[in-house]
Amino acid sequence: MPELPEVETVRRGLSELIIGKHVLGATSDTLKSFPNTDTDVQQFMVGATVTAVRRRAKVLLIDLSTDYSLVIHLKMTGQLVYVDAKNRFGAGHPNDSLVNALPDKSTRVTMSFKDDSQLFFNDQRKFGWVKLMPTAEIMNLPFMLKVGPEPLDVTFTAQQFRERFARRARTNIKAAILDQSVVAGVGNIYADESLWGALIHPKRLVGSITDAEFELLYTQLRAVMNLSIEKGGSSNRNYVNAEGKRGSYMDFANVFRREGLPCPRCGTTIEKLRVAGRGTHVCPFCQVV
DNA sequence: CACTTGACCTGTCCGC
DNA sequence: TGCGGACAGGTCAAGT
Numbered sequence: 009m010p011e012l013p014e015v016e017t018v019r020r021g022l023s024e025l026i027i028g029k030h031v032l033g034a035t036s037d038t039l040k041s042f043p044n045t046d047t048d049v050q051q052f053m054v055g056a057t058v059t060a061v062r063r064r065a066k067v068l069l070i071d072l073s074t075d076y077s078l079v080i081h082l083k084m085t086g087q088l089v090y091v092d093a094k095n096r097f098g099a100g101h102p103n104d105s106l107v108n109a110l111p112d113k114s115t116r117v118t119m120s121f122k123d124d125s126q127l128f129f130n131d132q133r134k135f136g137w138v139k140l141m142p143t144a145e146i147m148n149l150p151f152m153l154k155v156g157p158e159p160l161d162v163t164f165t166a167q168q169f170r171e172r173f174a175r176r177a178r179t180n181i182k183a184a185i186l187d188q189s190v191v192a193g194v195g196n197i198y199a200d201e202s203l204w205g206a207l208i209h210p211k212r213l214v215g216s217i218t219d220a221e222f223e224l225l226y227t228q229l230r231a232v233m234n235l236s237i238e239k240g241g242s243s244n245r246n247y248v249n250a251e252g253k254r255g256s257y258m259d260f261a262n263v264f265r266r267e268g269l270p271c272p273r274c275g276t277t278i279e280k281l282r283v284a285g286r287g288t289h290v291c292p293f294c295q296v297v
Numbered sequence: 298c299a300c301t302t303g304a305c306c307t308g309t310c311c312g313c
Numbered sequence: 314t315g316c317g318g319a320c321a322g323g324t325c326a327a328g329t
Contacts, residue, residue, distance in 0.1 A: 011322060040305095066323075083323050085307080114307090133306045135323065151324085179300060188324080195322055244322055245309095264322095285302070287320075 010066060010082040012193025013236035014247050018088050019063045021250030025090045026058045030122035041116035041131060044140045052076040052140060065155045065192035077143040085246045086136030093124035106252035156191045159229055170222035173214050182210035183284035197242050197264045200289045202229035204263045209295040210283045263289040
C-alpha cells in the first residue's frame with residue numbers, strides 16, 4: 009500500500025479517533041499478522057490507554073500508557089479501520105460502506121476499546137504485521153536503524169537528499185529512490201510521479217544525474233507527497249484511511265497507472281515498463297534515458 | 298559492501 | 314466458462 013502519504017493520512021485519522029481510548033483487548037487468528045501471545049496482550053494492552061499515534065517511514069506506531077507500543081506495517085494491502093459503537097450496532101446505517109461490513113475475511117487483528125468501538129487491521133495478502141513491543145525498543149529494530157531521513161522534515165535539505173544517493177551510484181534512480189535506507193517512505197507511486205515531475209527517466213544511473221536534477225527531484229518528491237497527503241493519499245486498489253474512506257490522489261496522478269494516455273505536459277503517450285522489478289510509468293518524450 | 302532476484306500471500310484481470 | 318500466467322502501493326533473505 010501505503011507509502012508515506014497514505015500512512016500519514018491513517019496516522020492523522022487515528023490521532024483524532026483513538027487517542028485517550030481505553031483498551032479492552034486484542035485478538036487475532038493469524039499468527040503471522042500478530043505474533044504476540046495472549047499473555048502479552050493481557051499484560052501490556054488490556055487496561056492501557058492510547059497516548060499517541062506516530063509514524064516513521066511507512067511504519068505506524070500506536071503508543072500505550074504501559075510504555076508498550078503497537079508497531080504496524082501495512083505493506084501492500086494493509087488497512088487500519090476504526091469503527092465506532094454507532095456503526096457497529098446501529099441498524100440505521102443501511103449504506104454499504106466498509107465500516108458496516110467489518111470484520112470481514114481479510115481481518116487479521118481486532119482491537120477493542122471500552123466505549124464499544126473497535127480498530128480492525130485488515131490485510132488481504134498477509135504481508136503486513138502488528139507487533140506489540142516496548143516503546144523504548146522500537147528505534148533499535150533493524151529497519152529503524154537503517155531507514156533514511158523523512159523527506160518532508162522541515163530540516164531536510166536538497167543537498168542532504170543528493171548526498172544520500174552517493175552509496176547507490178551504480179544502480180538506476182528508480183531502485184535508489186525506492187531504497188528505504190536512502191530516503192524514507194517513497195514507494196512505487198511517488199517514485200514514478202516525482203521522476204516524471206523532475207524529467208528524469210527511471211532507468212538513468214544515479215551517477216549520471218546532475219546536482220540540478222537532484223534539486224528538482226527533491227522539490228518534486230516533496231510536492232507530490234504533500235499534494236497526496238492533502239488529497240488523503242492514493243487509492244489505487246485496497247487503500248482506505250482510518251474511517252474506511254478512499255483517497256483521491258490518483259485523480260491528480262500524471263503518469264502512474266496512466267499508460268496509453270497522453271502525458272499532461274507534452275501529449276506523448278505514456279508507456280509502462282519494468283524497472284527495478286516494478287511496473288514503471290514514463291513519458292518517453294519528457295523522460296529520456 | 299552494492300546490487301539483483303525471488304519469496305512471501307491472496308485476488309483479479311487478461312488472453313486463450 | 315474455465316484455466317494459466319502475470320501482476321498488484323513492500324520488504325527481506327539469498328544469490329552474484
